[in-house]
Amino acid sequence: MEYHKPVLLDKSVEALITDPNGTYVDVTFGGGGHAREILNHLGEHGKLIAFDQDPDAYQNEIKDDRFHLVMSNFRFLKNQLRFLGIKEIDGLLGDLGVSSFQFDTAERGFSTRFKGELDMRMNQNQTKSAKTVINEYEETDLARIFKEYGELRSARKWANKIVHERKTNPIETTTDLTNLFKNQIQENRRNKIFALLFQALRIEVNDELDALKELLVQSAEVIKPEGRLVVISYHSLEDRLVKRFIKTGLFEGEPERDMFGNWYAPFQPSQSKVITADEQEIDLNPRARSAKLRIGIRNGEEKKN
Numbered sequence: 001m002e003y004h005k006p007v008l009l010d011k012s013v014e015a016l017i018t019d020p021n022g023t024y025v026d027v028t029f030g031g032g033g034h035a036r037e038i039l040n041h042l043g044e045h046g047k048l049i050a051f052d053q054d055p056d057a058y059q060n061e062i063k064d065d066r067f068h069l070v071m072s073n074f075r076f077l078k079n080q081l082r083f084l085g086i087k088e089i090d091g092l093l094g095d096l097g098v099s100s101f102q103f104d105t106a107e108r109g110f111s112t113r114f115k116g117e118l119d120m121r122m123n124q125n126q127t128k129s130a131k132t133v134i135n136e137y138e139e140t141d142l143a144r145i146f147k148e149y150g151e152l153r154s155a156r157k158w159a160n161k162i163v164h165e166r167k168t169n170p171i172e173t174t175t176d177l178t179n180l181f182k183n184q185i186q187e188n189r190r191n192k193i194f195a196l197l198f199q200a201l202r203i204e205v206n207d208e209l210d211a212l213k214e215l216l217v218q219s220a221e222v223i224k225p226e227g228r229l230v231v232i233s234y235h236s237l238e239d240r241l242v243k244r245f246i247k248t249g250l251f252e253g254e255p256e257r258d259m260f261g262n263w264y265a266p267f268q269p270s271q272s273k274v275i276t277a278d279e280q281e282i283d284l285n286p287r288a289r290s291a292k293l294r295i296g297i298r299n300g301e302e303k304k305n
């Protein structure tokens with residue numbers, strides 16, 4: 001099985017590299033598709049540090065003196081770089097979410113298509129899994145997660161049904177969960193709704209939105225002026241955070257303006273429009289359909305938007 005086909009490969013790598021002998025970080029190594037392409041663009045003195053929190057990604061490690069792989073959540077970006085003696089970098093790439101390998105491995109529990117344990121941990125050393133969330137969370141918390149992370153309209157009803165069911169039968173597998181709701185959803189809408197339910201659980205299990213926010217804030221502290229922040233996201237909750245952060249330096253609210261109406265933000269968007277995959281790429285790799293690529297250029301301290 002192919003581990004993962006990289007998405008928006010050329011556009012993201014071209015946007016990232018400003019100096020072939022600079023230092024770059026790929027915070028989502030996965031199958032190493034982006035990492036290999038970055039190394040192809042780097043000169044002899046270039047460096048690439050990659051992160052992945054999933055020990056399975058280690059089977060793809062690249063043997064190259066310019067490359068170093070760190071097994072860590074990217075929310076520890078600054079500390080890990082400091083540990084390696086790196087204070088600033090020329091660019092950072094994030095290709096968020098799960099890899100095809102994670103998604104297509106039944107026992108990882110990410111996909112509604114297979115029967116597997118309700119796991120969904122990207123980092124298998126972590127204790128909280130989807131089973132914990134489904135079987136131990138309070139009803140109100142389940143409803144909140146389904147609403148906020150899955151944007152599911154029946155969030156409260158679903159949370160109530162889960163809490164009722166688990167009193168007599170623990171919900172242990174992906175199919176235990178989908179069977180609970182199968183008959184309440186029209187067949188043609190099932191895949192979409194289950195995908196949103198699983199998305200909500202995955203975000204909660206891996207604390208994905210907070211990890212992303214921490215990454216973005218720290219990226220501004222390590223990327224040099226003129227360096228690039230390049231992020232590919234696959235759903236609107238992530239894309240919204242990336243878009244707002246690149247535009248304003250904030251995740252919500254309005255930036256504080258000076259008397260001329262300008263504000264300071266660590267990045268400015270390199271394009272006014274989001275970059276997406278073309279039909280040709282989507283035909284070859286359906287996963288590319290939802291991909292959104294955003295690029296931020298690090299401002300100097302005095303530059304205002």
Ligand SMILES: C[S@@+](CC[C@H](N)C(=O)[O-])C[C@H]1O[C@@H](n2cnc3c(N)ncnc32)[C@H](O)[C@@H]1O
Binds near residue numbers: 097100
């Ligand atoms: C979409 S895949 C990346 C694929 C990669 N660009 C390639 O070309 O093969 C996302 C990867 O990032 C990892 N990941 C997601 N969130 C992470 C986080 N917070 N910290 C570290 N790794 C993370 C996942 O384990 C997964 O392997």
